[in-house]
Amino acid sequence: MPTHFGPATGPRQGPDGRKFANIDTPKNTNISISFLTDAAALKAMLPPCFTLDGEPIVTIFAKYMTEIEWLAGRGYSMLGIRFPAAFNGVKDHVRGSFLSVLWENLTEPILTGREELGFAKIYCELPDPTISPSTWHSTASWLGFKFLDLTVSKLKVSEQPPIKTISSTPDDGTLHFKYIPQTGVWGSADVAYPVLTPATGSNETTIEHWIGDGTIQFHHARWEDMPTQYNIVNTIANLKIKEYHHTSITKSIGSKDLSDQRILS
Amino acid sequence: MPTHFGPATGPRQGPDGRKFANIDTPKNTNISISFLTDAAALKAMLPPCFTLDGEPIVTIFAKYMTEIEWLAGRGYSMLGIRFPAAFNGVKDHVRGSFLSVLWENLTEPILTGREELGFAKIYCELPDPTISPSTWHSTASWLGFKFLDLTVSKLKVSEQPPIKTISSTPDDGTLHFKYIPQTGVWGSADVAYPVLTPATGSNETTIEHWIGDGTIQFHHARWEDMPTQYNIVNTIANLKIKEYHHTSITKSIGSKDLSDQRILS
């Protein structure tokens, strides 16, 4: 929507219908911190069609992108929360991670991500990290209310390739649950189905890789502070951090246009 | 989306499921400029289920709101384009205006407006108007590219009640076309139906009313300038302004929560 202003352009279609290569761009800076929590808390965040798959390890990741082709060379950023999950349907049996929520700081990819792809994208401010020799510091806020402080300290170059999955299982990709309510019939749905972003097909290549010590602090919000997201932030803030696992920062190049996104059944 | 963080709050539901009264707030400043254009150009902007209904008069309106209850006392702004249209379905026969596009400067109402209500909402920056004794000046831009200059000059107080409709027809409300694409089956739709915002039910009361001389200038954009909206802005910029009609500025109080939005069939 709107539907009647000629062909729409976006991440999967440029002017004249051309596709974007996503090979030499975007340029990405990725921060990833994972921690062990309680399985019960994660299960409560899962749509019923999915099951927790393996250890209850949550990964918080932030991605700062520049030179995005479909935005004509602009950038934007995202902050997501994922944990291992599986889908066992009639036809599809996939294991991967469930992306429970993905904040982005630009409306356009939020709209296409939700409606075309089924990503649980919502908005927040994601300023570029502050970077000191000893420490990276990222924050996330909504209309000025800072709900996350994330720091990575004691950075050192890693000679290992970055860890791609959050569990030892085969990683088929990222799981989502697309949900669109029905207008006027409040409580019922127009759309409600599981969706998969296949793990394959991306041109993303890591060019730098550091590891370090990460910490995460989600700040509880009142309805007055975040009247559309306080339930989300508080649920995550309530997750017990039993033990930090892997923390990494990488620089990477490339992406994919996600046109391989597909419904699971 | 996301669906599993407890009850979501938004324009139609506060904490503990309470509704918002929308009586003493929001405080609204409304600018409205209408002009005569070519019927053919408007017909091309209509989804097939609607017909142009009466004179091809386009109304550009901006609404600057503060003290919004569901945002815990914050504000946001919108910019819309509407023209008279009718729907003649199997069951419903309504006349009103078609809201072809509605820009808003906050992601949250864009998301709920699109998914719950079927409004063709998209994002832009809408700074508060600059106000001089002689002239109001509003602009709209996307990531710094200004695509609209709107001015109202020669303001004088009007003793008339504001004009509510844009045609002489009975105004049943505002028409929209809700469209959500199907994931992975590109080109097909999960949702595609006409929707009505009934004209009745709002607590909005006008408390001040001026009329004046309005002018509108939409600025053509290249894909590089507005890679997700250039087609929309250019279509509107191409509308011939044959003659300006009514221009008004009003201050009003109150609203409705739009829970009376319904599918047309």
Added chain:
Amino acid sequence: MPTHFGPATGPRQGPDGRKFANIDTPKNTNISISFLTDAAALKAMLPPCFTLDGEPIVTIFAKYMTEIEWLAGRGYSMLGIRFPAAFNGVKDHVRGSFLSVLWENLTEPILTGREELGFAKIYCELPDPTISPSTWHSTASWLGFKFLDLTVSKLKVSEQPPIKTISSTPDDGTLHFKYIPQTGVWGSADVAYPVLTPATGSNETTIEHWIGDGTIQFHHARWEDMPTQYNIVNTIANLKIKEYHHTSITKSIGSKDLSDQRILS
């Protein structure tokens, strides 16, 4: 600076050298909260040429302005901290309040205010207050770090005229200390003199007046949070709030251009 691009325009000079009337505009919303603190803490914040004058009552005020003539109808906001002080010089003997710091959310008035007038203006973000029936809430932040929460609750209309001064003394105006360092001779000054904004001469007229219960919370900052202002914010955050005094919110119209600002000697 810069000096060689033709006549500069600003608060005290428009195009063609014309002055601004400041009668029907700007439109102002004023929040003021005062509290009793320790005299010693305030004395430490005073330049040596001033003395604390009367009870150690600090007033925090926020002013949200729109329709400013010299900004061609735009608005901006300020947040200040004042307390009663006196100057006894060779020639001048004045009593009033010392404006220890004034945050503004726009660079232009900060520059002219500092260099032309000697106001201790610095920058911060000052979003419009959130307004609920029961409570106003204002915040101030610097690049996302929120250093102030200010709330006013239990608002009721006051039939009294607003309190103009913060003490029972005659109010000659607002005291400032203008200081400009000398380039290259670090530690010495090009300019260092006391300045007065006379209490008279403003067209500001109060049109609405409420009183209520105010609270102030300054949040301590680390150097990492506010590398240019943490010392200021922490000094204020350390002020003991012994007892809240007067809290008011007013709407007012009009101003003055401050061309009556003068050096004290």
Added chain:
Amino acid sequence: MPTHFGPATGPRQGPDGRKFANIDTPKNTNISISFLTDAAALKAMLPPCFTLDGEPIVTIFAKYMTEIEWLAGRGYSMLGIRFPAAFNGVKDHVRGSFLSVLWENLTEPILTGREELGFAKIYCELPDPTISPSTWHSTASWLGFKFLDLTVSKLKVSEQPPIKTISSTPDDGTLHFKYIPQTGVWGSADVAYPVLTPATGSNETTIEHWIGDGTIQFHHARWEDMPTQYNIVNTIANLKIKEYHHTSITKSIGSKDLSDQRILS
């Protein structure tokens, strides 16, 4: 100012009085476009104590900085205009370039730059450039009014070291004219003296270097568009571009704290 909140921190002083090394940071992206114009137009932009020195070649440069130590790892950007000039005083005889105006997108360095160093810094918005394989595009705007479009196309890696000066003369550094008005005695000055930023002493090292074809478009502004800067922007927009000279983009690391800034006499 303010002066009485303990030791101030800024570009030349951190907590506990420590200095910043400026060796491994900041990370800088520099765009530079120079063109030949009329000597008379440049002479009109020079304070009387300076003379045009050599060919009337103007250089527009933009610098996008990240990881700035004195901002605890944050970044900001600048846009400047310089041309060759000389100062022949009683004591000092220097040749270099005159920095006629320097826009920055953060208030703090504007304040210290003006008051401590005498730079003609003013504020504007400087979003990160949009970067496509073929073209870089930078803009500058003030409260939404875009006054500059700058593009660099046909980029190719250069094996040459970047050109450091804008003329064949020895480059002693950057010339400025520090001017602070006297309060209340409108038209007279508290401070008015020429200042030099020596060319030496910076740790800045170029690590990547491209050349390309540059174009500059300054957009004329009305007082209503830029009520504090229209005279500056229009003066520059009126400069005739007779011929483009050198265009380059570089990535560099390091800086200096400018504590070697000194008064010329």
